[in-house]
Amino acid sequence: IGDGANLLIGPLLAHSVHAVAPISRAAGVPVIGLSSDRTVAGGGIYTMGFLPGNEVERVVFYALKQGLNRFAVLAPNDAFGATVISSLSATVARYGGTVAALAYYHPSGDDIEPVVRRLADYDNRREALLEMRKELDGKDDELSQKTLERLSLLETLGDLPFDALMIADGGERLQRVAAMLPFFDIDPKKIRVLGTGQWDTQGIGTEPALMGAWFAAPPPSARESFEKRYRELYGTQPPRLATLAYDAMALAAVLARRNNANPYGPEALMLHSGYAGRDGIFRFTEAGTAERGLSVLEVGPRQNRVIDEAPTGFSSETN
Incomplete structure (x- = not known):
């Protein structure tokens, strides 16, 4: 923040987000954390984690x-x-x-x-x-x-x-x-x-x-190219949560290119139509949590298969 950052990305665990929150709020700098703990979200703190x-x-x-x-x-x-x-x-x-x-x-x-x-x-x-x-x-x-x-x-x-x-x-x-x-x-x-x-x-x-x-x-098809590229670069399967960090960084880059006076303000981060990421569509709610378009999958002997596709856009009902 002292170096001029206007968006913070990456606290993974809830206690880390808690520690960052008062400092970022005092400076008016939003945070995109990777936690799935909804209790840390809100007041300029946004969480990318999957919510049970x-x-x-x-x-x-x-x-x-x-x-x-x-x-x-x-x-x-x-x-x-x-x-x-x-x-x-x-x-x-x-x-x-x-x-x-x-x-x-x-x-x-x-x-x-x-x-x-x-x-x-x-x-x-x-x-x-x-x-x-x-x-x-x-x-x-x-x-x-x-x-x-x-x-x-x-x-x-x-x-x-x-x-x-x-x-x-x-x-x-x-x-x-x-x-x-x-x-x-x-x-x-x-x-x-x-x-x-x-x-x-x-x-x-x-x-x-x-x-x-x-x-x-999240729909498996949305992250297939990411996983393929990761395996090519590192020779191993990416951690399941790697897409959260990737999507957070991609969102920051997209918003920065818009040249708005306040590219990371609530209006931009909580865009009603949301964004498409490596885990499908998502948008931040007023509570600061990530609402996602999810698939329904059926467990198979080797692979899980999608039996009900994820929505491709947000409406009043996304089930």
Whole structure:
């Protein structure tokens, strides 16, 4: 700022943005941070990070359009889990459907197994199956024997009260949660599994229970050329957040070329029509966060595929 900077780009972590904010505000210099923590945004601080709330709203809205309307959530008992649950609840309240079940596990993941077991109502459903088998076992008519034969293939009896399950997690904990689903007879063929942008990585489908799951993320096609060029230059895949820094720098360059008296003022940064970047379209809101046009993707064995394209422009409704 002392050297005449009129825009700051790059604080990645929320605490760094917090540290910069009072200095930049006092000088009247806006900041574009890369954090996804919306609490640091506003008052001249803009954040480029991907917001889980937007991702949840997008995929839940899509699920509702596909006829799914009874949602359950499995979430760590932390700030991220609370954000996902809040966004899902708000989306359902706005567009229809019900929140049928909420289940929290400790962020350590130590209690994932019993939490999933309770969500699945496994013990009661297992007991119902055993009771039915016992009742039919004493009958020798053809219908009873055929039913008994069919029941011998089941683990439990009775439907779950939800048709979609949001798992608010990623990484190793996600793999542990997903592995428990078929173990306690939450069948991904009957229950659509949903996730967040944390799933925006290839190879997530190595966990069979996640095959066919849906999540919302920026359109992959928008960053393909960036990733290709990065690999050519550095011989490795770019970090997933590299596009945030690239788009922030590109935006600064575009605005600087306009030769306005105040190229980085709120009117320019919060342009209603937004901007097209390596992660698709985006625009800054009055709150300082980045609103994005997101795709819906389906998890595949090797690659995730887009099943609902991202919007190409902003309107009053961008879902």
